[in-house]
Amino acid sequence: DTVLTQSPALAVSPGERVTISCRASESVSTGMHWYQQKPGQQPKLLIYGASNLESGVPARFSGSGSGTDFTLTIDPVEADDTATYFCQQSWNDPFTFGSGTKLEIK
Amino acid sequence: QVQLQQSGAELAKPGSSVKISCKASGYTFTSYYISWIKQTTGQGLEYIGYINTGSGGTNYNEKFKGKATLTVDKSSSTAFMQLSSLTPDDSAVYYCARFEVVLAYWGQGTLVTVSS
Numbered sequence: 001d002t003v004l005t006q007s008p009a010l011a012v013s014p015g016e017r018v019t020i021s022c023r024a025s026e027s028v029s030t031g032m033h034w035y036q037q038k039p040g041q042q043p044k045l046l047i048y049g050a051s052n053l054e055s056g057v058p059a060r061f062s063g064s065g066s067g068t069d070f071t072l073t074i075d076p077v078e079a080d081d082t083a084t085y086f087c088q089q090s091w092n093d094p095f096t097f098g099s100g101t102k103l104e105i106k
Numbered sequence: 107q108v109q110l111q112q113s114g115a116e117l118a119k120p121g122s123s124v125k126i127s128c129k130a131s132g133y134t135f136t137s138y139y140i141s142w143i144k145q146t147t148g149q150g151l152e153y154i155g156y157i158n159t160g161s162g163g164t165n166y167n168e169k170f171k172g173k174a175t176l177t178v179d180k181s182s183s184t185a186f187m188q189l190s191s192l193t194p195d196d197s198a199v200y201y202c203a204r205f206e207v208v209l210a211y212w213g214q215g216t217l218v219t220v221s222s
Contacts, residue, residue, distance in 0.1 A: 033208045042201055042212035043151075054210065086151060090207050094167035097143075097151035 002026055004087050004098035011104040017075035020101045022087035024068045031091030034063055034072045037100075038083045046085075047072060079105050108132040110202055110213035117219050118192050125188040126216045128202030135183035136160040139205040142176065142187045145215070146198045156205045157185060192220045 003025040012018045022032065030050040035043035045054045047063035050070060062073045074081055082105045087098040113127040128140060142154040155166035157176040164176050173196070175188040189196055197220045203209035 031207070035209075042215055043209070044212075045208055045210045048208040048210075088151070088209070093165075094155075094169075095153040097153070099150045 001094055002028060002089055002092045002096050004089060004096055006085075006087060006098040006101045008099070009102040009104065011106050012077050013106045014079055015076045017073065018077050018103065020072040020074075020085050020103070022065075022070045022072070022098050024070070024089060026092065027067045028089040028091035030066050031089050032063075032065065032070045033088045033090065034061075035086045035088065036081075036083045037086065043086060074103075077103075077105060081105060108204065108211045110204065110211055112200075112202060112213040112216045115217040115219070117221065119222055120193055120220055122192055123188055123190045124192065124218055125186055126200055126202075126218070128185045128187075128213050130183045130185070130204070133204075136180060140176075140178070140185040141203045141205040141209060142174065143201045143203060143209070144170075144198045145201065154187070154200075159185065189218065192218075194220050196220050 005023045032050045034047040036046050037043040046057050046061050050065050051063045064071050084100040084102045086100045109131045111129045116124045118124045136159045139156045139158050141156040144152045153167050154170045154174050157164045159178050177186045199215040199217050201215050202213040204211040
């Protein structure tokens with residue numbers, strides 16, 4: 001299975017720029033997607049196809065990468081962005097998720 | 107608007123089975139597959155598989171073959187997942203999601219607790 005590796009946690013101040021990384025154990029082309037999950041809620045799609053912003057998601061969120069290295073950027077960060085962010089690949093079967101990066105806003 | 111409404115929390119005994127439902131509304135049910143995802147604190151998010159809501163055809167993650175069985179009832183726009191031979195490791199929140207390569211719409215989740 002394709003393993004997706006994310007750093008476990010980050011802490012930033014409001015107004016700063018934050019990058020969350022996701023590294024795949026094998027190429028997933030641009031079949032990488034990003035989700036935001038707040039406690040007690042279901043995940044919410046932010047970015048699909050590595051760099052495409054889901055409808056209704058603020059333009060503060062952006063994604064980049066291809067192959068094995070991907071990045072989710074939030075610029076500027078707001079207090080409401082406190083959440084866990086997951087990457088997910090849909091290029092290789094079975095689809096897999098990263099373990100999540102917990103973002104704290106100081 | 108697209109909604110996926112899942113059934114309520116389940117408390118089950120080891121060795122038993124549970125069947126979770128996911129009722130879709132706001133779109134043509136048979137135009138999109140339904141995926142199922144497991145979430146635990148320890149293992150994170152795991153993809154169980156998906157079902158073709160038109161044909162009933164399924165694709166399972168090898169890890170969940172024999173554990174999960176996916177079905178649909180087109181007449182009620184509802185997808186189901188049955189989990190069998192439950193063990194404490196099956197305790198988790200289970201989500202359904204509309205599958206279109208990405209998972210753009212999710213149900214609210216169903217908590218399954220396996221305990222004697």
